[in-house]
Amino acid sequence: MPSGILSFLIFFPIISGILIGIFSENKYLKINVKKISLLITGIQMILSILVYFSYNKTLGGFQFIDYFDSWIPFEAFTARYIVGIDGLSAPLILLTGILGFCSIIASMNINLRQKEYFMWLLVLQGVVTGVFASLDLLLLFVFWEAELIPMYFLISIWGSGRAHYSAMKFLIFTLTSGALLLIGIVSLYFATGTFTMFDITELGLHGIVNSNFSIAIPAVFIFFIFFIGFAIKLPLFPVHSWLPDAHTDAPTAVSIMLAGVLLKMGGYGLLRINVDIFNYIDPSILTNLAPYFAIIGAFSVIYGALLTIQQTDLKRLIAFSSVSHMGYVVLGFSSYGAFASVGSTEGLGGTALQLFTHGTITGLAFLLVGLTYERTHTRYIPHLGGLVNKMPLITTFFVIAGFASLGLPGLSGFVAELMIFIGTFKMGSLWAISTIVAVFGVVLAAAYTLWMIQRAYFGERVKQDSPVAKIFDQLYDLNKLELLSVLILTATIVVVGIYPAIITDVLNIGVGEIFTR
């Protein structure tokens, strides 16, 4: 792979998106925006797959590094443009590539202000890739915040329901998380003297800071600033309330990107900064606090699941299930605590894998809900029923997504959750109790998933008073393009479920390096 490949993955969709936007009103140049976008994200997906599989596992470390030093070249404030991937970020780049393509397919029926829509969606994809590839904290922050503008427009123009309200709520929550991150990043800079992530970890500072840059901010404070910032994005109870609104009101493609990729930014941040970097600044912080994070995580799992069961809107239901599933991420994150004494990487590896698998599973679920909604024009579960007769394929794939989501062995969700449970349980005491509690989340997941599929897709044919009853006979199944996107996601879920090493081999390198760098 050429060395500029990551920069290409970041800027190719951004620039081509902006070009589409600029030339949108040109009389002389008629372009089919949908096909062009499909082509761009197709290239993007193929390249990200290639990048993922050409990550050299024996070499490890950061690869495909691409940089120039003179972004902000001042002695007192040095930030550089530097991108690269390691075992932690490589699967997320792959995930972004796959979901970016699927989200474009899910947008084929968008007709309102088409060119703007595809512009923002393409920009969004590039920016999110930038978040996962940045190795400079300030650069990471730039991408982190830049994602807001496309998301705001996408939700509020093409959304449904209370779209403006949800978009504004999303904006304010994410800006708050960004504000905390900025404080954290700058504090970290003045404590260490660098924005570059691997400089911080390679210095091996262990509490001692660069003498020129000593300021009196306790490391615990910086740690919490970061943790809260990422928890908002993840989202973790009690700062999760933006998620159901944003998901429910966003268009399908945006829900896919939001659940599949954007939430992962929070989990990635936790692993990358709160575990990786703080392991070198002051490992005792996380060791001491880990049991409490386990409790918060387990609570979030159960709380999210209980809320999910009550939902009557298909999309809202899946949105709340994300809160529950992201609880597992925090649970796995807490298993860092006694890592050195137990000597395993299951917990953190499971967390990283959960980010990837949840991205594909929820992405698939949102895609199918979106396709169902396109046909039935309602997501209200009591109005649906017996859809299997008209949409056998959608139903089949939904069942697969549901099974993966509740952790059926052989599908990818099972592997991730199992790794997290093993990793946390063997640490004993509070961790074990939290794990036992969290395992009931799987039971609840089975309840809400199966019950939802039963009510909406199987069961009796829709009742006569339902608005779907009139159009029931005109309902149709997947077309070829939609089938392609569904198949890509399903294949990922099944392959990772049967042969998890395809992802975990790379992930474990990344997780292992946290402790050996």
Place this chain on the structure above:
Amino acid sequence: MITLNDILLLSPEIALIIGAFVVIITDLFSSKKSFSAIFTSVFLAISAILSIALATNLISYNDPSGTSIINVLSIDKYSLFLKSLILISGLSISVCGINLLSKELKSKGEFWALFLISITGMALLTSTTEMITAWVALELTSLPVIGMLALNQKKYSLEVSLKYLVLSATSSAIILMGIAYIYGVSGSTFFSEISMIETALSGKFFFKDPSNILILFGVILLVSGASFKIASFPFFSWVPDVYQGAPTIVTIYLSVVSKIAGLSIIIRILFDAINSSMITEWAVYISIMAVVSMTFGNIMALRQSNIKRLFAYSTIAHAGYILIGLASSEPDSLSSSNFAGIQSSVFYIAAYAITNLTAFLSILSISREINSFSIEKYKGVGVKLRFQSIILSIALISLLGIPATIGFMGKAFIFSSAISNNLMWLALIGILNSVISAYYYIRIIKLMFIDAPEDQESESYSSDLNTKIITSFGAILILMLGLAPAMLLGIVEGVVNILQ
């Protein structure tokens, strides 16, 4: 003695004064409406070119540490940088004023002459190194504005003008009071001599020395008086009414140019005139000013329905952000490799000037077309005036501080300097304020692009060409310096070194 070289160094100001006379005289003979504005623009352009030429050492020998003219003016990198910024902003305003001002004004010649005189005052203000000269320059900037406000054709223009007059006079009195205190202790009005007075006691014994207390009190009075110019606490109550009632050109002038000038003198007093051993003490007062301005400005801006009034409050908030940078200039930070607060402040002033000018000129152009300053009337403007709306949105995003814009870089530097000076609380308050501001900035973007226009008439609007060109430059600068701030930061670093 004034030498030929001194006259060359003062050429930007001299060009402005000549311009003022030329505009008044030609107004007597010409009947063409836009004549005065064109003349004003020409003289401003000459002055700006001279100033930039001086700053880059093109036309005159210029001592890098500054050339002093009879001890009261210092022409150095710092003053030339801010002077150029003031003159370029003034030029942009007058060029856009050529077409946009005809409706609002009674009399053109006088207005533009007063405009030029006021800018002369601001240009002088950047280089003053003596208290009385500074005060005279300050008066020279505000007295013409009273006239400019009164020349408006609206019925409440006299009220606005009077309000400005009263508060301006009060702030002047307070500045004089401050000068008196400082003169009483130091026996001098020259910055260089005042700064010789070292504080005899520092730290917790600081307040045991009465002369320390008097100087500190004098500084507080001076800065409070000058806060009238930058529209920050304590003298900000005039801002919303005057901004709303003034002709928009004057509003832009007050919110951009006047703020640069006010900050230039505040920075000079704080870092040139006052001995650096007092920084810890006055920084507390500056922090209070910053917190009150930001919080008040942002909270009040949330519920506004008039876009000029909204921007008045947003201006107050931005003055607060700039003051954070000044408050984070602990003495040890200047020597070590920590990021200096004053550097971030000067960067932020430049960023703010570019952004606010772009935003306000776009608003002027859009509001002229839709004939209203009500925010609700901005519904659907994104369809009718697409180009100008996109530029306004870029400026708004920069004011909010989203990455890839110069506003983000400005805020990042400001908050960094606060954190590196152990003012975490100040950075936190600032950054939360910046989150609050998202609500009202994004609301305007939402109205323009997301809401459908109220009236479905297919009437086509066209925005003013001059404004289009100037705001496009502004938008390009916002994005370019936002992605690569090194260029501007390099200049600012050199500029600020003069003061240390």
